[in-house]
Amino acid sequence: MPQLDKITFLSQFFWLCFFYIGFYFLVLKFVLPKISLLLKLRRNKLNGSQDNVNLLNIENKKIHSHYETLFNNALITSKNTFTSSLGLIEQWLQSSYSTINTQKPYISMNKTYVRSIGENKLKENLAFTLFTPEVENIYIYSLFETIKNTTVNTQNEKKK
Secondary structure (H helix, E strand, C coil), X not given: CCCCCXXXXXXXXXXXXXXXXXXXXXXXXXXXXXXXXXXXXXXXXXXXXXXXXXXXXXXXXXXXXXXXXXXXXXXXXXXXXXXXXXHHHHHHHHHHHHHHHHCHHHXXXXXXXXXXXXXXXXXXXXXXXHHCHHHHHHHHHHHHHHHHHHHHHHHHHXXX
């Protein structure tokens, strides 16, 4: 083999070592310091970013907790205001109701109002039964069935 020739082997080995050692020193003196500097800068930048992210997260949690406390306080205040207003309205209604029902003209007005409601309902029922006689028969039949069932149930309960 020509690579292992004893005459040329030493010169080939010398030049191989020379270029390898030269390349090693070039990489050691110029390339590795730049790479290590870039790695340090990257690490410092990431650490700074992590610190900023942590600070932002802490600030976000503080803002969220303040928001929750303000919201809860506003909710409690509005609830208390609403209940106190309802209480005042109820007191006013009760006092108005008691004063109106004790005065003589309003008692007769209440009676007239209730009577007019009853008359209107009676008119509606009469109109309904006059225009739909079949419904009246069904209504009367169901009314009799209900009465019969209630009387049977009450008799059964009396026997027990």
